[in-house]
Amino acid sequence: MQTYLRGRDMITTQEWTKHELDTVLDVAFDLKRKRALGEPHPYLDNKVLAMLFFFSSTRTRASFEAGMAQLGGHAMFLDSTSTQIGHGDTWKEIGDILGRYNDGIAIRQVDWGIGNDYIRAVAEASRTPVLNMQCDWYHPFQALADLQTILEHKGDPKNLTINVSYAYAASYQKPLSVPQSLILLMTRYGANVRLTRPPEFKLMPEVVAQAEENAKKAHGSFEIVEDFDEGMAGADVVYAKSWGSMLTTDDLDESAEISKQYTDWITDERRMELADQDAIYMHPLPADRNVEVTDGVIDGRWSAVFDQAENRLHAQKAVMALTM
Ligand code: CP
Numbered sequence: 001m002q003t004y005l006r007g008r009d010m011i012t013t014q015e016w017t018k019h020e021l022d023t024v025l026d027v028a029f030d031l032k033r034k035r036a037l038g039e040p041h042p043y044l045d046n047k048v049l050a051m052l053f054f055f056s057s058t059r060t061r062a063s064f065e066a067g068m069a070q071l072g073g074h075a076m077f078l079d080s081t082s083t084q085i086g087h088g089d090t091w092k093e094i095g096d097i098l099g100r101y102n103d104g105i106a107i108r109q110v111d112w113g114i115g116n117d118y119i120r121a122v123a124e125a126s127r128t129p130v131l132n133m134q135c136d137w138y139h140p141f142q143a144l145a146d147l148q149t150i151l152e153h154k155g156d157p158k159n160l161t162i163n164v165s166y167a168y169a170a171s172y173q174k175p176l177s178v179p180q181s182l183i184l185l186m187t188r189y190g191a192n193v194r195l196t197r198p199p200e201f202k203l204m205p206e207v208v209a210q211a212e213e214n215a216k217k218a219h220g221s222f223e224i225v226e227d228f229d230e231g232m233a234g235a236d237v238v239y240a241k242s243w244g245s246m247l248t249t250d251d252l253d254e255s256a257e258i259s260k261q262y263t264d265w266i267t268d269e270r271r272m273e274l275a276d277q278d279a280i281y282m283h284p285l286p287a288d289r290n291v292e293v294t295d296g297v298i299d300g301r302w303s304a305v306f307d308q309a310e311n312r313l314h315a316q317k318a319v320m321a322l323t324m
Pocket of ligand 1: 056057058059060061134142284285286
């Protein structure tokens, strides 16, 4: 267990050691237990987290805000469009000034080619920890909550086959951040990670290379398959969600056109029957119901999505309590 994490940024789990991540999980389970028992846990009494959103959110905003209140602190909601960012406040003003007012700065900026750079620049300028609430490359808090959920439902990820799969969605071209954070974190924990995606929906080569390296070090495995049904075969965890073809085109309309070839990549009951008989279905939400996944699956016996959403609260509280 690592006991001194005060002041650390959480931009990607890849920058935290396995011992440090184990500490986060240990604290997350403890905080979940404390909340279940109604035990007060005001570890961040009088502390304030600034939350800056450049993109909409249900779970992330609500869980960070609830989490700060439960830890005895306060969360300040800032919508980028109602700040002076449009009138000249750069990453430097945001990092330096919000860092002086607050004890942490959390940011969601998912624009392709911009988000991660922006969050890192704010972190450079800030005297307080910066937490990545999702960028174009990573969604670390989602992946931590996902790992907590897999530990609860399936036990040690070592020797589990986790199918991180593309699925079709019509609503919008979703960032690569969830599948990229998942393949990075699950390989750290020795899982057999299977990335299933059409050829136009590749993930960033440097992230895939890191996942391969992680798998080697943890004595797990990492493979890529391009057939939706093949990805499901025998999987213990089916994590199928949509993302955009950002590595194929910068044009989101073109990405939407490309994706229309794959409207049959929907997680339905037949596909779940191809997985292990005790398989679970996961999705970070929001899902395009009956496009990306059928109601029968997301509301059915396989689904862990509501536990997964709940664990956002506990995993985030753990990181905030340890770093702020
Ligand atoms: N999973 C997730 O990040 O949800 P929101 O977009 O609603 O925050």
